[in-house]
Amino acid sequence: MSKKENIVIIGAGLCGSLLALRLAQRGYKVSMYESRPDLRTTDISAGRSINLALSDRGFKALRLCGVEEKARDICIPMYGRLMHDREGNTFASSYSGREGEYINSISRGDLNGILLTEAEKHENVTIHFNTECTSVDIENTVAYFKDYNTKEEFSVDGDVIFGTDGAGSALRKSYYLERKFLFSYSQNFLTHGYKELEIPADTLGSHQISKEHLHIWPRGEYMLIALPNLDGSFTVTLFLSYDEGEYNFNNLTSEEKITEFFEKEFSDALELIPCIKDEFLNNPTGALGTVKCSPWHYQNKTLLLGDAAHAIVPFYGQGMNASFEDVTVFDTILDEHEGDWGATFKAYEKARKEDTDAIADLAIDNFYEMRDHVANPLFKQKRKLEMD
Ligand code: FAD
Numbered sequence: 001m002s003k004k005e006n007i008v009i010i011g012a013g014l015c016g017s018l019l020a021l022r023l024a025q026r027g028y029k030v031s032m033y034e035s036r037p038d039l040r041t042t043d044i045s046a047g048r049s050i051n052l053a054l055s056d057r058g059f060k061a062l063r064l065c066g067v068e069e070k071a072r073d074i075c076i077p078m079y080g081r082l083m084h085d086r087e088g089n090t091f092a093s094s095y096s097g098r099e100g101e102y103i104n105s106i107s108r109g110d111l112n113g114i115l116l117t118e119a120e121k122h123e124n125v126t127i128h129f130n131t132e133c134t135s136v137d138i139e140n141t142v143a144y145f146k147d148y149n150t151k152e153e154f155s156v157d158g159d160v161i162f163g164t165d166g167a168g169s170a171l172r173k174s175y176y177l178e179r180k181f182l183f184s185y186s187q188n189f190l191t192h193g194y195k196e197l198e199i200p201a202d203t204l205g206s207h208q209i210s211k212e213h214l215h216i217w218p219r220g221e222y223m224l225i226a227l228p229n230l231d232g233s234f235t236v237t238l239f240l241s242y243d244e245g246e247y248n249f250n251n252l253t254s255e256e257k258i259t260e261f262f263e264k265e266f267s268d269a270l271e272l273i274p275c276i277k278d279e280f281l282n283n284p285t286g287a288l289g290t291v292k293c294s295p296w297h298y299q300n301k302t303l304l305l306g307d308a309a310h311a312i313v314p315f316y317g318q319g320m321n322a323s324f325e326d327v328t329v330f331d332t333i334l335d336e337h338e339g340d341w342g343a344t345f346k347a348y349e350k351a352r353k354e355d356t357d358a359i360a361d362l363a364i365d366n367f368y369e370m371r372d373h374v375a376n377p378l379f380k381q382k383r384k385l386e387m388d
Contacts, residue, residue, distance in 0.1 A: 005029065008143055008158030010133040011165030014108070015306030015323035019114035019164055021065045022327055029097055031156065032125065033134035033145055035165075040113045041187035050196060050235040051227045053078070053214065053317035054104040054111070062323035064331060070114050075104035076228045082213035088268040092213065103214070103317065105227040136161060136174040138298045143171075161302045162324075167291055169308035175298065186294040190313060190367065192239050193249055193285045199272040201232025206254070208272055209234065217266050218370060221245045224266050225370075236273065239288075239367075249285050288313045290360050296349045300342030305330065309354035315366040318359050326352065 009016050012034035020030045036044050044306040054075060062068045079102045080094040097099055112193055119125045130148040137144075144155045163171025175183045202208050207228055209215060215234070217224035221241060226234040243249045248262045255277045262270040270276060291311040306323035329352050330344075337344040 001206055005159040006031065006157070008033070008141075008156055008161045009178040010136075010143060010161065010163050011035075011169075011306075011308070012112075012116060012127055012129070013164065013166055014112055014115065014307065014320050015058060015114060015308075015326060016164030016266045017119050018061060018065060018324055018327050019162060019330070020127075021067070021115060021119040021122070022331055024119060024125045025065065026331075028124065030119075030125045031124075031158075032119070032127045033133055033156075034127065034141070035148075036129065038116070038127075038129045039109050040116060044109075050109070051105050051107050051229055051284045052320050053227065054106045054319050055318070057318070058324040059348060061328040063119070064328055067114060067118050070118075071106065071111060072104075074110050074114075074230060075106050076211055077102040077104055078214045078232065080211050080214075082215050084215060084217045084266075084268055086265065086267075104150070105214070105229070107229060108320075120329070126184060132186050133165060133170040135177075136163075136171050136301050136302065138171075138174055138178055139180060141301045157199050160300075163302065163304045163308045164306045166307045167289065167311035170306060172291075172293060172303060172304055172308055175293075175302075175304075181295065181298060183295070185291075187291050188290055189287055189289040190364075191244060191369075192241050194289055194314075195238045195240070195249070195280065195283055195285050197236040197238060197273050197276060197279045197283070199226060199234040199236055199269075200274065205256075207232050207234065216370060217269060218354055222247065222265060223370060224269055226269075234272075236269065241364060242285075251344065252280065255281070287362070290364065292357060292360060294349070296353070297345035300340070300345065303345045303348070310360060312356075312360040312363045314363070315370055316363040316374070318363065322356055322359050327356075 005028060007028045007030045009020050009030060009032040016032060019030045023030050032053065032334045056072065060067055080092055083091045095103065116127060118125060118322060131145050134144045134146055141158050141161050142155050143158060143161055146153050163169050165171060176185055201207055211228035215226040215367050224236060224241045226236040228234050234363060243250045252258050252261055258277055258280045289311060290313055293309065296309045305326045307319060310322065312319050330348050333348045333351060334344055337347055
């Protein structure tokens with residue numbers, strides 16, 4: 001295998017940009033195509049989670065690629081969860097019971113920006129923004145693109161094509177459409193969606209509630225969570241059914257009803273979100289789904305990684321971490337099989353699939369745990385005793 005091989009990566013999100021960086025470090029020639037504009041120069045946060053929980057799994061991959069410290073510089077450690085009940089009481093709960101353990105709140109855009117910049121420092125990497133992959137001819141390893149700047153359509157021959165283009169992956173769709181091999185695929189949506197809101201910083205630019213916690217307002221059918229940002233704000237995410245229960249996304253369509261809902265269910269949070277009505281009515285509602293599929297690769301030609309291969313619901317805070325771990329595992333497998341992409345892809349999926357299926361199921365379980373269990377009075381009592 002010549003390191004001059006043309007590697008095409010579709011999608012310059014968290015997984016794609018880390019993969020590009022690692023492959024460039026290994027000497028490969030990488031061309032990466034991203035449908036969105038460059039997030040370092042354009043504000044494109046709307047509609048995607050603004051901040052994320054980054055854990056040790058994620059850090060391990062960042063360390064491998066030499067960017068751990070840069071990421072740590074923009075992290076806020078969260079040492080546990082802080083539950084808020086309807087009356088405004090709070091209950092702290094550590095993640096594991098082990099002292100000093102924490103996860104980190106980090107900005108998706110800033111982290112992605114670091115990875116793009118580090119990848120671009122390698123002269124063997126080129127990144128094309130505003131360029132959407134429309135389909136892939138997996139047999140001939142040709143990817144088809146549309147350039148939003150020039151409106152031109154063009155194709156690129158790759159020796160190998162990686163699909164890191166997220167839950168709606170164009171490469172995965174091509175697997176499905178071409179079906180040149182037995183391809184299994186499932187996509188399951190929760191009846192709940194999510195919407196992001198903001199607790200702004202106070203007038204001094206400080207956080208209005210503890211920045212050392214991941215805040216949770218568990219209410220059975222609904223749930224609110226908040227993660228801190230470096231600028232003193234919190235990104236708040238509401239998880240709510242589309243059409244079930246007294247309050248849902250379909251019936252919360254007037255300012256009065258939105259206020260009524262928050263006053264009744266999240267009154268302490270309402271006081272902290274001054275633009276609630278505008279944000280609720282104007283911010284997009286996102287879907288929450290799990291994607292499982294197999295095989296992830298086609299012969300020695302194409303491979304899916306990250307959410308493209310295994311999108312999961314966000315309740316374990318592990319989707320990005322698992323996507324970064326993909327890069328760690330792939331790198332180890334490449335050490336063993338370098339020179340044979342077919343063997344590399346096969347061994348990689350064998351090593352990885354069981355774990356990504358497991359985290360997908362755990363993430364669904366944690367939806368019910370966070371929503372119901374942490375709101376259970378017995379649980380609260382137990383946690384309180386632990387703290388006393
Ligand atoms: P993506 O981040 O989706 O990146 C895919 C990239 O490909 C995007 O830049 C997209 O624009 C581009 N693209 C898509 N289609 C095309 C195309 N056809 N052509 C070219 N480019 C294309 N994970 C955690 O670890 N911790 C958390 O706390 C956490 N919280 C979350 C909260 C919410 C509300 C959600 C929805 C997810 C959360 N996740 C979290 C999961 C995490 O966001 C994903 O697992 C992660 O973004 C996956 O990275 P990726 O690079 O595989 O996919």
